[in-house]
Structures are given as structure tokens and as C-alpha cells.
Amino acid sequence: MSGYATDTQAAARRWTEGNRVALLENGEQFFPRVFEAIREARREVIVETFILFEDKVGEQLHAALRAAAARGVKVDLMIDGFGSPSLSPGFIGGLTSAGVQVRVFDPGRPFFGQRLNVLRRMHRKIVVIDSALAFVGGINYSADHLLDFGPKAKQDYAVELAGPIVSEIHRFVLQAIAIGGKGPGWYRRRLKATAQDNIAPAGEAAVQFVTRDNRRHTNDIERHYLAAIRSARRRIVIANAYFFPGYRMIKEMRRAARRGVDVRLILQGEPDMPIVKVAASLLYHHLLHAGVRIYEYCERPLHGKVALADDQWSTVGSSNLDPLSLSLNLEANVIVRDRSFNQTLWERLDALMRNNCKRVQASDLGEWSAWRLVRSFFVFHLLRWYPSWVGWLPRHAPQVKPLDTPVPQDAGATRTDAA
Incomplete structure (x- = not known):
């Protein structure tokens, strides 16, 4: 299968x-x-x-x-x-x-x-x-x-x-x-x-209550995200405070953007911890060149963990898209299937992007360099394998x-x- x-x-x-x-x-x-x-x-x-x-x-x-x-x-x-x-x-x-x-x-x-x-x-x-x-x-x-x-x-x-x-x-x-x-x-x-x-x-x-633990439900929240990204046909908006997801999720976002889905990320522009922005920015080249739109929320620290896909699917919860939330912490999200709620969340996030965010352009990142290529290689493989090695922690x-x-x-x- x-x-x-x-x-x-x-x-x-x-x-x-x-x-x-x-x-x-x-x-x-x-x-x-x-x-x-x-x-x-x-x-x-x-x-x-x-x-x-x-x-x-x-x-x-x-x-x-x-x-x-x-x-x-x-x-x-x-x-x-x-x-x-x-x-x-x-x-x-x-x-x-x-x-x-x-x-x-x-x-x-x-x-x-x-x-x-x-x-x-x-x-x-x-x-x-x-x-x-x-x-x-x-x-x-x-x-x-x-x-x-x-x-x-x-x-x-x-x-x-x-x-x-x-x-x-x-x-x-x-x-x-x-x-x-x-x-x-x-x-x-x-x-x-x-x-x-x-x-x-x-x-x-219609609602699902989805949790993540270190026993039977080790990747349930991540699987719901992946399923929503793969099935999206029109739009995906993810607003997440601590963004450093696994290799599969990065790959599916790039695939969705390349098949014409409007994929948007709202990430921290004024982070409460500077390393958060550094980690996320390591992924910007890969995402932008695939057509993903990235918005940095610059009003104040972003702490949200929400997303929507097309006009029905939405999620709100405690799970960040980083190694701690996806592979270590005990988390809880709700997945909502409802047009009205999806529309409400879209309106709030759209207002955030229009009024309080800076859109990141590829030109903002500078040219590719040998060091950037080497760094990118290691980051991508770190993303690819961390779900396996994190189990050794x-x-x-x-x-x-x-x-x-x-x-x-x-x-x-x-x-x-x-x-």
C-alpha cells in the first residue's frame, strides 16, 4: 500500500x-x-x-x-x-x-x-x-x-x-x-x-481530535497534514510559529505548488527566539523556487499553529511543525471539516498576510553559493532522517x-x- x-x-x-x-x-x-x-x-x-x-x-x-x-x-x-x-x-x-x-x-x-x-x-x-x-x-x-x-x-x-x-x-x-x-x-x-x-x-x-504521543500515536498529526497537502487542489495556508518540518512535508508542499496549488506559509518575522527564523530560512530557497509563497509576520511574535486546505479542511492546535512537536512532545489538534469555519480562518489569515506580513521574494535571499549548496544538502538530509534518529534521544x-x-x-x- x-x-x-x-x-x-x-x-x-x-x-x-x-x-x-x-x-x-x-x-x-x-x-x-x-x-x-x-x-x-x-x-x-x-x-x-x-x-x-x-x-x-x-x-x-x-x-x-x-x-x-x-x-x-x-x-x-x-x-x-x-x-x-x-x-x-x-x-x-x-x-x-x-x-x-x-x-x-x-x-x-x-x-x-x-x-x-x-x-x-x-x-x-x-x-x-x-x-x-x-x-x-x-x-x-x-x-x-x-x-x-x-x-x-x-x-x-x-x-x-x-x-x-x-x-x-x-x-x-x-x-x-x-x-x-x-x-x-x-x-x-x-x-x-x-x-x-x-x-x-x-x-x-465534522471534527477529528488528533493527538501525538510517544507510544501509539507518534505521527498522527503529521499524517493529517500530509494527507491534506496531497489532496489539496486550490489552496493551502499554513501559519506556524516554529517551522522546521520533516523531509516528506517539504517535498509535498513543493509538489503541491508545482501542480498549481496556491501554497502559502506564514512564519515568524519577529521571533521570540532568533534561532527559529534562522532554521526556517534555511528552507526558503527550496520552497520559493518551487512556487511556495512565504510571508513573515512582522507585527509581533507568531505563536499560532493553524492551517487550512481548499474550502473545507482546517486544523487548530498545539503542534508546531518542528522536531520537538512532530517527534517528541505530547500534542493535541482538532481537524475541522466545515466550509464556514474554513472561510473564517481564511479571512483571518488573509488579513494577517495583507496587513501584518512581509512577503519573502527569491531576490531577498541572494544568489546561490557553494556554501549555500553544501549547507542546503546537509539541512535537507537532516530533515529526511530526523524522524529515525530522534528515536534514539x-x-x-x-x-x-x-x-x-x-x-x-x-x-x-x-x-x-x-x-
Whole structure:
């Protein structure tokens, strides 16, 4: 069976019909909706996030979770030990004393002020409320997702979901809690107590919830991207913060452009980490000469992980198109099949390209040189083989640590902005 057939079959499975999907852009749209949903919760709130900072956004989440727990709602919060390293004992204690179950994915102590547990992170951003409403995307709980943060405020996206797909997302987050120490018996009881057996349709969108892990679903998100690129006939738009994808994806983008598809990339022009732009720019020659259009978002750091193909397929989630997200981290995206949502996402991205981006031209890159050819050769083969050799990187079994008392922190630990 060809790789194309396999990818197409994988992408054709598990569509859940009858959902409502709303695009949320930046913290200004995302945070009010999440905090409102938590305030209205009656039975259960589950939050997974890579980054939670003790700033004005983190304090608002803190207050909302405490209030929910105080009125008898079961509240579970999962944070990542690398992404959320410096929460104070008072902040954590305020949650646990109110009855919030706080868990840390793979906590690790800094070594001489440096956090070394960078591999295989829990990078998902998910909220589930009463098994009836869910949020999935790339937005963390930190003030740098708000415009008033200043020039370093991030451009990002998430979705709000209602309908039958929420049952699938709910089962997934409950399983994550169970694997973290609660066990299968707890999982069955919790699911039975909270799941709604027949969630009524809430809209017209077909949705798939797609995750990446280091066990059974090592390349699911990448396969969906590949299937969409291969089947596109009119347009492909990918906006991604950390762009250094595998060889296959580069090859399929070039093929799509050469067969007449309007392929556009929106990448960072003002990156939060300079190496991000350096890595992506190594690929510019190969993509531009195949007809791919590249736009650098120059307003502020781009943090989005979204894409669309033709007039129905779209994706929003936590997965970057780089080695960490595609081969190491735990990620979650939703794939949406809906013309209205696709059109909304296209309008937002089109406005971004027209108003806030600089289009990169081949003439901007300079002439080919012997050094550029040599460098290009090695970069391309690195891309081709990294999915194989990345498996040799340390494969420790990350632990999920429940917090009855705060995890001790090293004052020298620094925050991360790569999310």
C-alpha cells in the first residue's frame, strides 16, 4: 500500500459529525470565554496547559478554579514541569487547599539554574467543562498572549467546541489523569459519573481530535497534514510559529505548488527566539523556487499553529511543525471539516498576510553559493532522517506528580517562552 493511501485512510477515519466550532484569536477572545465557562461549570473542570505563569492571567485562572472547587465542582489541573517551572508555594497551595487536583507532568529540578528536562514535554492546551464544552489550541495561561503585553505579545489561536466531539476529548483527558496514577478503575467510575451518553448535535462541523504521543500515536498529526497537502487542489495556508518540518512535508508542499496549488506559509518575522527564523530560512530557497509563497509576520511574535486546505479542511492546535512537536512532545489538534469555519480562518489569515506580513521574494535571499549548496544538502538530509534518529534521544518515562504540597523550586529557574 502506498504512503498516500495509508495517510488518506488515516485522515478519513474518526470524523465526528454535528459539532459547533468557534475560532478564538489571541487572549482577548480566548481567556474571557474559558473563564466564563469555568464560572458556569456545575460538575467538572479539566485543564491541561504547557505554561501557567503567576501573572495577571494566571491569577484569573487561579481564582476561577478555586471558586469552582469551592462550589463542589471537581477540578483537575495538569501543568508541564518544564513550561511552568516557577509557581510559588502560595500559588499552588491556594489551589490544592481549595480542593483543586494539581498534577505536574515530568517535574525536574534545575541544574545550576538551567532546566534540562526539555525533551518529551506535555505541550497540549485543552479545557473540558462538564463533558459538554471543550477548548483546544495553542494559547497558554500567561499575559504575553494579550496585546497590552507590548511588542512581545503573541499572535495565536484556539477553538471552542460543542457537540459530540467533546465526549472524545473528555475521555482522552480522563485517561491522561488515570495514567498519571488514578488507574483504570477510577477512570471507569469517573467517566460513568460525568459522561453524557448522548450529546446532542450542536452544529454542522465534522471534527477529528488528533493527538501525538510517544507510544501509539507518534505521527498522527503529521499524517493529517500530509494527507491534506496531497489532496489539496486550490489552496493551502499554513501559519506556524516554529517551522522546521520533516523531509516528506517539504517535498509535498513543493509538489503541491508545482501542480498549481496556491501554497502559502506564514512564519515568524519577529521571533521570540532568533534561532527559529534562522532554521526556517534555511528552507526558503527550496520552497520559493518551487512556487511556495512565504510571508513573515512582522507585527509581533507568531505563536499560532493553524492551517487550512481548499474550502473545507482546517486544523487548530498545539503542534508546531518542528522536531520537538512532530517527534517528541505530547500534542493535541482538532481537524475541522466545515466550509464556514474554513472561510473564517481564511479571512483571518488573509488579513494577517495583507496587513501584518512581509512577503519573502527569491531576490531577498541572494544568489546561490557553494556554501549555500553544501549547507542546503546537509539541512535537507537532516530533515529526511530526523524522524529515525530522534528515536534514539533519551526516552525516559515521564511521571505525573500529584501535588498535595507544592513542588520545591529553584529560584534560579527561568521561564520559557517557547510554547
